[in-house]
Amino acid sequence: GESVGLHLPTLSVQEGDNSIINCAYSNSASDYFIWYKQESGKGPQFIIDIRSNMDKRQGQRVTVLLNKTVKHLSLQIAATQPGDSAVYFCAEAMNRDDKIIFGKGTRLHILP
Amino acid sequence: EPEVTQTPSHQVTQMGQEVILRCVPISNHLYFYWYRQILGQKVEFLVSFYNNEISEKSEIFDDQFSVERPDGSNFTLKIRSTKLEDSAMYFCASSVAGPPGTIYFGEGSWLTVV
Numbered sequence: 001g002e003s004v005g006l007h008l009p010t011l012s013v014q015e016g017d018n019s020i021i022n023c024a025y026s027n028s029a030s031d032y033f034i035w036y037k038q039e040s041g042k043g044p045q046f047i048i049d050i051r052s053n054m055d056k057r058q059g060q061r062v063t064v065l066l067n068k069t070v071k072h073l074s075l076q077i078a079a080t081q082p083g084d085s086a087v088y089f090c091a092e093a094m095n096r097d098d099k100i101i102f103g104k105g106t107r108l109h110i111l112p
Numbered sequence: 113e114p115e116v117t118q119t120p121s122h123q124v125t126q127m128g129q130e131v132i133l134r135c136v137p138i139s140n141h142l143y144f145y146w147y148r149q150i151l152g153q154k155v156e157f158l159v160s161f162y163n164n165e166i167s168e169k170s171e172i173f174d175d176q177f178s179v180e181r182p183d184g185s186n187f188t189l190k191i192r193s194t195k196l197e198d199s200a201m202y203f204c205a206s207s208v209a210g211p212p213g214t215i216y217f218g219e220g221s222w223l224t225v226v
Contacts, residue, residue, distance in 0.1 A: 034214070036155075043116075043203050043217035044155060089155065099145065099168055100215060102155040 012109040019077040021106050023090035026071060030092040034100060035064060035075045037086045044089060044102075047075070077108075085110045114138045116218035118204050124224045125194055133189045133221045135204030144187045145205040145215060146179065148172070155203065161187065194225045 013019045025033070031052045036044035050057045050064045050073075057064050063076040073090050087107045093100040117136045125131050137144050146158040159169040161179055178190045187206075191198055201220040208214075 036217075038155075041220075043205075043219050046214055046216060049214060099157045099160050099170075101157060102147075104154045 009104070010107045010109065012111055013080050014111045015082060016079055019075075019080045019084065019108060021075045021077075021088050021090075021108065023073040023075075023103055024071060025073060025090070025092050025103075027092060027094070028068075028071065029094050031095040032093045032100075033064070033066060033073050034091045034093070035062075035073075036089045036091060036102070037084075038089060038105070039086045047088075080108075080110055082110050082112075084108060116204055116206055116216055118202075118218040118221050120221055121219070122222040122224070124226060127196055127225055128193050131191045131194055131198075131223060133191075133202050133204075133223070135187045135189070135218060136185050137187055137204065137206030138208070138216060139185070141206035141208045141216075143167075143207045143209070143215075144179075144181070145207075146189045147203040147205060147217070148200040149203065149220075150200045158189075158202075191223075194223075196225050199223060199225045 011021060034049040035047040037047050038044045048059045048062050048064050050066050055066055061078045065074045075088060077084055085108060087105040089105045090103045091100040116138055119134045144161040147155050148158055149155045157170050158173045159179055160167045164181060176192045180188050201222050203217050203220045205215045205217045
C-alpha cells in the first residue's frame, strides 16, 4: 500500500496569500522528506527537503514543516505568485533505500 | 545550471515493438533512476542504478524492462515488447550522493503505445 499521500487533490489560493499544502505519511522509518513541484508537461523539480531529525526548514519563500508525532509534512509558500501554479508532490525516502517514493500530488491554483 | 536531459521527448510506438529511452544524467552524479508517470497519476519508481548495476527495482520493472549505461554519459531504459499500459511519461533522474540524496529529474519522455 501507499506510504505517502496528500489530504487535498486541489488547492485554490488568492495571489499574494500564503499557501499551505499538506501531506501525510505512514512509514515511520522514513528519514528524509522532499517536496517537488511539477509544472504541466515537465519533470518534478526539487523545492526543498528535510531530514527526520529536523522539524522545520526554510528556503526562499518556502518552508517545510515536519511533525513526526502525527506523521505529517507540510509545504508553506509565502506570497503565492502565478508561477507557483503546479502540482506539488511530497516524497519520502529511507536512508538505506535507494529511491524516493512519491505521494499523489496536490494541484495548486492561483486565483487573480 | 546542470540538468538531466532526455530523448526523445515524445515517441509513438506500436504494441509489441521495442523502445529505447535515452538519458544523459548530470555529469558528476553517480546514482541514476527511472520513474514513470501515467497521465494524471503520481510518479512511480521503476529502477535505481549505481556502479554499473541495478541497486533496486520495483514490481513494475519486470523482465520486459532493462537499463544500461553503455558509456560514461548515457543511461538508457529499454522496453522489449511494449504494451498499451506502458503508455506514460518516463522520467530519468540522477543524484550525486547515495540514499537518500537530492534527486534531479529530466523533462521526461512521453511514450504512447498504440
